[in-house]
Amino acid sequence: MGFPTTRLRRLRSSIGMRNMVRETVLTVNDFIMPIFVTHGTNIKEPISSMPGVYHFSLDRLNDEVDEIVQLGIPAVLLFGVPATKDAIGSSSFDTNGIVQEATRHIKSRHPHLLVIADTCLCQFTDHGHCGLIHVHEKNGHQIGEIDNDASLAYLVKAAVSQAEAGADIIAPSNMMDGFVHAIRTGLDEAGFTNIPIMSYAVKYASSFYGPFREAVSSTPQFGDRKTYQMDPANVREALREAEADVLEGADMLMVKPALSYMDIIRLLKDQFDLPVVAYNVSGEYSMIKAAALQGWIDERAVTLEMLTSMKRAGADIIITYSAKDAARWLAE
Template sequence: MSAQFPAARPRRLRRTPALRRMVAETRLAPADLVLPMFVKEGIGEPQPISSMPGVFQHTRDSLRKAAHEAAEAGVGGIILFGIPAVKDGDGSAADDPAGIVQLAVRDLRSDLGDAAVVMTDLCLDEYTDHGHCGVLTGAGEIDNDATLERYASIAVAQAAAGSAVLGPSGMMDGQVGAIREALDGAGYPDVAIMAYSVKYASAYYGPFREAAECAPQFGDRSTHQQDPANTEEALREVFLDLDEGADMVMVKPAGAYLDIVRRVRDAVDVPVVAYQVSGEYAMIEAAAERGWVDRERTIMESLLSIRRAGADIVLTYWATEVARRLAR
């Protein structure tokens, strides 16, 4: 062959959509996706979240409808965040058997059966009047060990309501061990723990704080969430959580931390979860609304990049929409 022509032609495998699909190295399926949902006590109709177009604070009834739509589309799971009507310093609504999340879990388990996994976030920031993830000392600092006692109680309440997977997100030292011990002691050894093992002190959480009404009333969460500059610390947290009984480990946020997703994937033999957080969602929606990016392609590319980095499961607010698209 003449030297002026290439012998290798990778473009042969890119010529048509069908051929590209056949040789794709990374695939995305509806079952890989988990839909985060907000349910609020004391509202009569769904409340739109201004910084997250298309996302709502749900009533129990509207939550049931949206969850049914997600399950019908093939979404793998739903994770619930609750917003109580009354908040206090200890977040007492979080483990109330009649609390909003416990009621919503019972609703969804009744409606969905095994069509989708019902999961719950386990933290205190949505329930406390100060907006922090734990019980405070008199000096206004989080009391790690007193907070673990609250997490253990919440875990049992959520398990009793029917949650199949608990997601402790507060980043307290020893939280997974305390929750595992409480679950086992209360007769819930089969309830799984999806540990928020790698949760960075990120600026990408801004819209979530509007959605969950959990902005700290003072200070920030950098004393317990991880420094964005650190990688080895992330792996240390992962191994600690696995030693304490975690069944899955999460990296949060996802898009700006794909290197961490890959490092965790290479280091463990349990499912790796990545959370495409509110700020990632809001930025793409805002850019698309202005015509700066192709919305559908950008959403799909962002999710494929998270899967390509090594995540087995992706939490995303686009779960239902993308699941429907994948089924076309």
């Protein structure tokens, strides 16, 4: 009888053996591909800080979506880049808003592709915050603060408008207190009782969002989002945030970002009986792209290892800008 270490070596002795005893299997069904849609015509504009990712106008969207479907990726997550912005983000709930138009366009061509609508105000407001701003004077200075309750009403309008356009899943990313309850109530009252909510339950005030903010021009014009996004140093707070969303009616719980928060993914997986979503965010994607372009790493090997580790940590679903590449690599 061999020592345990010898037994382990035997189980790793060939590719076939390793595949047979593999504990975590990554498949194309795990992926959601984000898409950035914008007004205009004949636009396929590279996002400089996210190599391989583009802004698409509706007339250039078909090739992208057709490829996603052909690769077997089951869902897309839509982010809108509006033509105009205002203080309340009114284009977020406009019937002819860019996310609503893109949703109708995609569903008419690929009715079985799941369309997930990001529900937030940041890319639609002229101040770049995720909610409405209340301005008041303090010590002779104009101070802007998030008006949480007023923001909820507009987020509900956006969610209902997205559902009316045909979105299959509403994904609120705003981190306002009580947003899941407000949106669940609004959807139910509008007759969309079967539309699930993929809650950005644990969203950290992270430095990994930089490329995304370039992509949607949503950098706050003043202050930051630390009053409504989580402190990266906190763990127990993540449980409180997630539990609140579960009680308010969330159907899926997201952790954002993913790579530096594997412990949080595992925590939610162990604590709650709901699907856990990991968002492999723009900064994580761009770091790998940048290193690969320099020839410092093997992009394919590192990307698949990273995505596998997210699933191993407990993610049931992974939102990733690498979805198309990973789908091709897994099919080879």
